[in-house]
Amino acid sequence: MNKKNVYMDHGATTPVRQEVLEAMLPFFSELYGNPSSLHAKGRDVRKAFEEARRVTAASLGVEPDEIYFTSGGTESNNIALRGAAKKHGSGHIITSSIEHHAVLDVCKDLEKQGFSVTYLPVDKYGLISMEEFESSIKPETFLVSIMAANNEIGTVQPISEIGAIAEKHKILFHTDAVQVVGQMPLNIKELNLDFLSLSAHKFNGPKGVGALYKRKGVKIDPLYHGGGQERKLRPGTENVPGVIGLSKALELAVGELPQKAEELAKLRNRLIEGLVRIDDVVLNGHPEKRLPGNVNVSFKYIEGESVLLSLDLHGIAASSGSACSSGSLDPSHVLSAIGLDHQTAHGSIRFSLGRGNAEEDIDYVLDIIPSIVDRLRQMSPIRKESC
Numbered sequence: 001m002n003k004k005n006v007y008m009d010h011g012a013t014t015p016v017r018q019e020v021l022e023a024m025l026p027f028f029s030e031l032y033g034n035p036s037s038l039h040a041k042g043r044d045v046r047k048a049f050e051e052a053r054r055v056t057a058a059s060l061g062v063e064p065d066e067i068y069f070t071s072g073g074t075e076s077n078n079i080a081l082r083g084a085a086k087k088h089g090s091g092h093i094i095t096s097s098i099e100h101h102a103v104l105d106v107c108k109d110l111e112k113q114g115f116s117v118t119y120l121p122v123d124k125y126g127l128i129s130m131e132e133f134e135s136s137i138k139p140e141t142f143l144v145s146i147m148a149a150n151n152e153i154g155t156v157q158p159i160s161e162i163g164a165i166a167e168k169h170k171i172l173f174h175t176d177a178v179q180v181v182g183q184m185p186l187n188i189k190e191l192n193l194d195f196l197s198l199s200a201h202k203f204n205g206p207k208g209v210g211a212l213y214k215r216k217g218v219k220i221d222p223l224y225h226g227g228g229q230e231r232k233l234r235p236g237t238e239n240v241p242g243v244i245g246l247s248k249a250l251e252l253a254v255g256e257l258p259q260k261a262e263e264l265a266k267l268r269n270r271l272i273e274g275l276v277r278i279d280d281v282v283l284n285g286h287p288e289k290r291l292p293g294n295v296n297v298s299f300k301y302i303e304g305e306s307v308l309l310s311l312d313l314h315g316i317a318a319s320s321g322s323a324c325s326s327g328s329l330d331p332s333h334v335l336s337a338i339g340l341d342h343q344t345a346h347g348s349i350r351f352s353l354g355r356g357n358a359e360e361d362i363d364y365v366l367d368i369i370p371s372i373v374d375r376l377r378q379m380s381p382i383r384k385e386s387c
């Protein structure tokens with residue numbers, strides 16, 4: 001079989017779309033003014049920048065002055081969580097045990113500063129329980145942060161139910177929607193959200209730019225001080241080309257929903273069905289409530305890293321667990337939280353599908369994988385027969 005280049009790591013990052021690149025390019029050259037400058041070169045850029053904010057807000061169904069541009073998902077999460085904590089001074093925060101480190105580690109740091117944090121457990125599919133969430137709310141709870149969907153196993157949380165409970169108890173609600181925005185339809189205003197984080201490079205926009213939605217009227221303290229940009233919440237000269245790229249990518253991605261999500265889910269299901277036909281391959285995450293592009297399976301008795309390297313030799317790009325946490329020998333906190341034993345967790349691979357993937361890519365992967373798995377299992381010191 002001819003080697004093909006198949007990119008299935010869209011959960012880590014995505015290629016910038018041609019239309020996005022073209023929209024950005026003038027802002028590196030002729031449209032270089034500082035949007036805060038009063039002269040024509042500055043004013044022209046300010047106009048385009050505010051138009052990008054309008055398009056971003058319209059794509060999300062919110063108001064332009066509820067959008068704050070940032071450097072990405074990590075910064076948006078930090079501004080929301082730390083900003084709310086700073087404003088409150090003390091109290092209790094609720095989050096889940098499977099958040100991205102950009103939330104989890106912020107919470108751990110806030111604990112060191114005297115805040116108390118509940119890390120809600122998840123079931124074997126990665127879902128939090130609404131009863132456990134509600135019963136963990138204390139009089140001093142001021143914030144809940146639960147991700148819209150998990151980056152490793154793809155499980156989609158019941159965000160609207162969480163929002164209803166948060167509203168009932170008058171606590172702020174943040175969601176890290178980095179893996180959802182542009183992938184699944186999302187109605188922020190129906191979800192009772194106070195904050196939502198997104199990142200352009202996950203929906204075919206550029207890297208290093210994101211946004212925070214903050215509901216009008218919600219007050220938080222800024223983490224940085226400097227100029228007055230982004231209404232003083234995120235001061236510093238704006239990443240103009242990045243923001244132009246984000247707005248274009250978001251407009252295009254949202255415009256293609258929900259059809260694109262349905263197409264992707266079909267490809268995802270084809271891949272899952274093919275993979276679980278192989279002996280001792282198990283699906284991780286929820287069978288239905290999952291991101292349209294996410295496939296996470298464990299190949300028992302072998303190391304995910306070995307599968308990954310073999311796939312790479314065949315031109316297939318995937319990831320073992322979370323790209324952000326690979327490099328560590330510990331099984332990922334997400335796979336541990338859903339109760340996978342050490343060995344099964346180590347055999348996990350995430351294929352994340354996106355724009356540009358087609359049925360032939362799925363079939364290529366399904367043709368290649370059985371022989372890789374057979375060969376690695378033959379060499380494996382932990383193969384079934386020896387267990």
Ligand SMILES: Cc1ncc(COP(=O)(O)O)c(C=O)c1O
Nearest residue numbers: 072073074100102151176178199
């Ligand atoms: C769920 C989630 N949150 C946050 C981030 C961090 O986003 P960024 O790379 O834009 O800082 C990621 C990136 O992988 C993610 O998947």
